[in-house]
Amino acid sequence: MSFDLNTIWFILVGVLFTGYAILDGFDLGIGALHLFTKKDEERRIMLNSVGPVWDGNEVWLVTGGGALFAAFPDVYATAFSGFYLALILLLVALIFRAVAIEFRSKRPEFWWRQTWDIGFSVGSILSALLIGVALGNIAWGVPIDGNGEFGGTFLGLLKPYPLLVGVTTVALFMMHGAIYGVMKTEGELHDKLRRWAMNSIIFSSSAPQ
Numbered sequence: 001m002s003f004d005l006n007t008i009w010f011i012l013v014g015v016l017f018t019g020y021a022i023l024d025g026f027d028l029g030i031g032a033l034h035l036f037t038k039k040d041e042e043r044r045i046m047l048n049s050v051g052p053v054w055d056g057n058e059v060w061l062v063t064g065g066g067a068l069f070a071a072f073p074d075v076y077a078t079a080f081s082g083f084y085l086a087l088i089l090l091l092v093a094l095i096f097r098a099v100a101i102e103f104r105s106k107r108p109e110f111w112w113r114q115t116w117d118i119g120f121s122v123g124s125i126l127s128a129l130l131i132g133v134a135l136g137n138i139a140w141g142v143p144i145d146g147n148g149e150f151g152g153t154f155l156g157l158l159k160p161y162p163l164l165v166g167v168t169t170v171a172l173f174m175m176h177g178a179i180y181g182v183m184k185t186e187g188e189l190h191d192k193l194r195r196w197a198m199n200s201i202i203f204s205s206s207a208p209q
Contacts, residue, residue: 009071016067020060021131027054029177031097031124032170033196034117042189043117047101049184054101058094074148082142082150083134086157090130097123125170132169136162175200 027050037043069076080087100120104113140161143151178197182190 006071009067013064013067013071016060016064020057020064023060024054024057025128025173026050026176026180027057028124028128029173029175030181031120031177032128032174033177033181033193034121034124036196037189037192040113042192043113044105045185045189046181047104047120049181051101055098058098078144078148078150082152083157085154086130086134090127093123093126093130095123097127128170128173129166132166133157133162135169136165139165171200 030046030050034043034046037046065076068079097120100116100123104116104120107113137157137159140159142157145151175197178193178200181193182197185193
């Protein structure tokens with residue numbers, strides 16, 4: 001079986017976005033679980049577990065977007081113009097969680113660290129939710145006119161099915177992050193993460209497909 005250039009690029013773009021979901025999924029999951037821990041030491045351990053890798057994982061998303069632009073410029077133009085507000089929200093969420101990781105330890109005050117902890121967790125949850133909603137809309141279908149332009153609205157993307165896929169994606173990333181955390185921790189935090197992983201697995205497997 002032979003592959004033409006379009007097919008090869010289609011597979012490559014799929015691999016890049018799949019790689020992003022797998023590799024960035026666990027640190028988004030760690031962020032979603034971050035506020036479940038109450039002790040500053042446990043939060044610091046969870047942040048340290050993703051500290052060496054979170055920024056490298058973002059490269060998969062950037063590379064995937066670049067490959068989509070290079071191989072399928074019409075799809076890129078339609079998606080990035082039609083989903084403009086959603087993509088801006090995703091970008092802001094990713095930036096804010098990155099800033100939270102870097103700034104949290106700059107000052108010892110409780111209010112300072114709590115503020116950035118909330119920013120890190122909210123940014124992670126919002127990023128995972130938006131990624132899931134985007135996948136849900138792709139699976140459900142979006143209105144495209146004869147000129148290849150998006151014919152809907154931002155609120156029109158928030159249909160029940162895409163929202164359900166978004167919530168399921170958050171649960172899957174939390175499961176992924178908890179499993180990663182189990183491998184990186186020990187003691188009381190290790191036991192907590194193990195319980196959270198099991199709860200996330202149960203929720204994800206019970207969600208309608």
